Amino acid sequence: MKEKITIVKVGGAIVEDDAQLTQLLKKFCTIEGKKVLVHGGGRKATKVAEALGIESKMVGGRRVTDADMLSVVTMVYGGLVNKNLVARLQANGVNAIGLTGADMDIIRSHRRPPVAISGVSTLVNFGFVGDVDHANGEMLSRLIEVGITPVMAPLTHDGQGNILNTNADTIASETAKALASYYDVTLIFCFEKKGVLSNPEDDNSVIPVITHADFERYKADGTVSGGMLPKIENALSAIDAGVKEVIITLATAIDSSSGTTIR
Numbered sequence: 001m002k003e004k005i006t007i008v009k010v011g012g013a014i015v016e017d018d019a020q021l022t023q024l025l026k027k028f029c030t031i032e033g034k035k036v037l038v039h040g041g042g043r044k045a046t047k048v049a050e051a052l053g054i055e056s057k058m059v060g061g062r063r064v065t066d067a068d069m070l071s072v073v074t075m076v077y078g079g080l081v082n083k084n085l086v087a088r089l090q091a092n093g094v095n096a097i098g099l100t101g102a103d104m105d106i107i108r109s110h111r112r113p114p115v116a117i118s119g120v121s122t123l124v125n126f127g128f129v130g131d132v133d134h135a136n137g138e139m140l141s142r143l144i145e146v147g148i149t150p151v152m153a154p155l156t157h158d159g160q161g162n163i164l165n166t167n168a169d170t171i172a173s174e175t176a177k178a179l180a181s182y183y184d185v186t187l188i189f190c191f192e193k194k195g196v197l198s199n200p201e202d203d204n205s206v207i208p209v210i211t212h213a214d215f216e217r218y219k220a221d222g223t224v225s226g227g228m229l230p231k232i233e234n235a236l237s238a239i240d241a242g243v244k245e246v247i248i249t250l251a252t253a254i255d256s257s258s259g260t261t262i263r
Contacts, residue, residue, distance in 0.1 A: 005034040005144070005183035009172035011191040012043040014251045015081055024190065024251045025085075029092040031255070034144050034183065037089070037096070038152040038175060040168035041081040045073050048080075060117045062230060065127040065165040073165045074155060082153040089149065096149045101156030102163060107135045107174060109156040109164050130156040130164025132171075137178030144179075173234035177241040185243045189231055190251040195260035196232070198223055209261050212236055235262040 008028055014020045028037060042063060046056045049072045057064040065073065082098040089096040101107030109130030114123035143150055152175060154168035169189065176187040195206035210218070215232050218224040224232060235246040239262055249259025 002182070002184040003034065005036065005179060005185055006031050007036045007038060007172060007176050007179070007185060007187045008254055009038040009168060009187070009189045010040065010251060011168070011189075012040040012045075013192045014190065015039060015041050015085075016043045017192075020192070020251055021088075024254070025088055025092060027252065027255050029089065029094050034149075036140075036144070036150045036152065036175060036179075037085065038154075038168060038172040039077075039081055039085055040154060041073075041077050042168075044081055045069075045076040048072055048076050059120065059124050059126070060226075060229065062126065062129070062167055063165060064124070065129050067128065070128040070163065070165060074163050077153040077165075078155050078163075082151060086151050089151065094149050095147055096151050097143065098151045098153065100153045100163070101130075101135075101166065101171070104139050105136055105157075105159075106139060106152075107156045107166070107171065108133050108159050109166055110158055111162075111164060128162070128164055130158065130166040132156060132166065132174045135174040135178035137181055140175070140179060141182045167230055167234075169231045169234040173238045176238045176243045176246075180238075180242040180244075185238075186245045186247070187235070187238055187243055188254050189235065189246070189248045190254050191248075192251065194250045194253070194258065195248050196224065196228060206258075207260050209263055211263050232262065239263065 049056050054068045078100045086096045086098045109132045112126050112129045112131045114125045117124045154171050156164050156166045176185050197205045199205040246262040247259050
């Protein structure tokens with residue numbers, strides 16, 4: 001029987017809110033057994049880019065990353081956000097290490113070619129955005145087995161010396177899939193809502209379960225849109241690859257069974 005591991009992905013909105021982040025980290029630290037933290041930081045990157053006079057552009061819930069924006073996200077994700085999280089976990093007794101996909105060749109990707117996006121008339125060039133080719137579960141498990149908690153930043157590399165910006169939900173999903181051969185994996189996507197909502201104006205309209213068929217229906221009728229699309233796509237991909245359980249829930253509820261379960 002495989003040992004349990006919990007992977008928690010925290011979004012940029014929580015990272016930006018110190019009170020919510022403090023509460024999330026306290027709950028994360030109390031999770032029993034092995035664990036991994038994956039973080040975003042898009043809102044912080046947008047603020048830093050704005051201060052530097054660099055325009056942020058999003059298409060389909062994903063960031064377009066030109067050379068200037070790549071410098072920003074590398075600094076913000078791999079430095080500012082990642083190391084602050086590591087320091088705060090250390091202060092709470094969790095021996096953590098901050099990683100990008102380039103560290104120990106953990107996650108390798110290729111630069112995304114121009115792609116068609118629903119509602120956009122021309123192919124979209126996302127720039128220096130990476131689509132994952134391989135996540136090294138063996139190397140990650142070696143760290144985990146000696147009592148270290150990885151803190152994963154949403155950056156990968158192409159094996160040719162280039163850092164690439166990669167969606168944090170994708171990082172969480174690919175990490176979960178890579179570790180599914182070694183552990184009984186629970187993946188938790190946490191953010192500022194109680195789960196996936198059927199009505200964005202009603203915080204209590206949580207959809208309890210979403211299957212592949214449900215997702216296609218919700219996507220078609222607009223119930224699910226924007227940044228929630230890649231989140232659920234990554235969740236379903238993780239389930240298909242052998243991850244035991246995926247939950248989308250409130251950041252303060254990672255120690256409960258509430259939220260939306262993806263099956």
